[in-house]
Amino acid sequence: MKQILALIAGAILIAACGSEEAERSADGRLTVGFSQIGSESGWRTSFTQAVQSEARNRDITLRFSDAQQKQENQIRAVRSFIAQGVDAIIIAPVVETGWRPVLTEAQRAGIPVVIIDRNMALEDDSLYLTRVASDFVEEGRKAARWLMDETGGDCAIVELQGTVGASAAIDRMSGFNEVIADYPNARIVMSQTADFTRTRGKDIMVTFLRAMNPKDICAVWAHNDEMALGAIIAMKEAGVAPGRDILVVSVDAVPDIFKAMSDGDANATVELSPHMGGPAFDAIEAHLRGESVPKLIPVNGDLFTQETAAEEYRRRTSGEAR
Ligand code: GZL
Numbered sequence: 001m002k003q004i005l006a007l008i009a010g011a012i013l014i015a016a017c018g019s020e021e022a023e024r025s026a027d028g029r030l031t032v033g034f035s036q037i038g039s040e041s042g043w044r045t046s047f048t049q050a051v052q053s054e055a056r057n058r059d060i061t062l063r064f065s066d067a068q069q070k071q072e073n074q075i076r077a078v079r080s081f082i083a084q085g086v087d088a089i090i091i092a093p094v095v096e097t098g099w100r101p102v103l104t105e106a107q108r109a110g111i112p113v114v115i116i117d118r119n120m121a122l123e124d125d126s127l128y129l130t131r132v133a134s135d136f137v138e139e140g141r142k143a144a145r146w147l148m149d150e151t152g153g154d155c156a157i158v159e160l161q162g163t164v165g166a167s168a169a170i171d172r173m174s175g176f177n178e179v180i181a182d183y184p185n186a187r188i189v190m191s192q193t194a195d196f197t198r199t200r201g202k203d204i205m206v207t208f209l210r211a212m213n214p215k216d217i218c219a220v221w222a223h224n225d226e227m228a229l230g231a232i233i234a235m236k237e238a239g240v241a242p243g244r245d246i247l248v249v250s251v252d253a254v255p256d257i258f259k260a261m262s263d264g265d266a267n268a269t270v271e272l273s274p275h276m277g278g279p280a281f282d283a284i285e286a287h288l289r290g291e292s293v294p295k296l297i298p299v300n301g302d303l304f305t306q307e308t309a310a311e312e313y314r315r316r317t318s319g320e321a322r
Pocket of ligand 1: 040041042043044118134168224225226251252272
């Protein structure tokens with residue numbers, strides 16, 4: 001009798017597991033784990049919302065993790081997604097290095113990984129399906145070209161760097177420096193990380209304004225709008241007119257920088273589209289259909305100046321801008 005009961009229990013258990021597996025595949029919904037860096041900037045918040053909205057539009061089950069800018073939290077999240085048996089993983093890596101072990105675990109589990117936004121320094125590109133991102137070097141070049149045109153190439157620049165080790169910071173700096181190298185009278189006189197945040201951008205700008213006469217500073221180059229907006233607060237508190245006494249150029253094109261530009265407090269920003277979820281989900285779905293996917297799916301952005309700032313602010317705060 002006991003043996004018969006054990007057999008029946010085993011059959012019920014198998015049926016339950018089988019039905020659960022069947023249930024997920026029957027409803028056909030993809031389950032994707034998304035390891036996001038954090039919410040350190042207005043751009044990142046918009047990016048997160050855009051990915052979540054895109055997942056809802058596609059009926060994709062999105063498992064979301066906010067790492068609060070800590071790599072160990074991202075690695076923990078990816079391991080959790082692997083344990084959950086998600087269909088794919090999307091990761092915006094906070095820094096470039098330290099990813100090979102966990103990507104190898106995902107590869108062994110047969111789970112495709114899409115790198116989105118920032119980059120990883122990987123020798124083995126079989127560890128990820130594709131990367132959806134902007135060309136950060138070109139963003140730095142665009143910012144520098146505008147500043148050199150605006151100043152005739154004669155400019156003492158203070159630089160607010162993004163997160164140390166982040167590809168966005170490394171590459172934007174590289175592109176900017178590449179362009180100003182052609183202008184003998186353009187030079188970066190002070191440079192320090194402000195970790196892509198508004199608070200740190202203000203703090204570091206305060207130290208810059210104390211370290212040298214503000215009249216000797218021609219421009220602030222900030223690796224993102226958030227830090228530029230912090231620098232604007234510091235300049236105003238020091239009695240300096242941002243956008244006029246000291247030019248302000250940055251990257252992201254968040255609504256607040258358009259407001260600052262229309263108020264004359266900032267001068268230029270290079271757009272970084274937050275709409276990278278669509279291309280990422282397209283690549284995952286194509287891969288799962290057995291189609292090949294390119295290793296890089298670029299998103300590009302233009303440089304915006306004060307001339308169109310008021311209209312851009314209206315478009316982007318009215319929900320009109322896609
Ligand atoms: C760039 C992205 C940067 C943004 C910042 O793709 O990683 O990180 O420019 C954000 O706003 O902090």
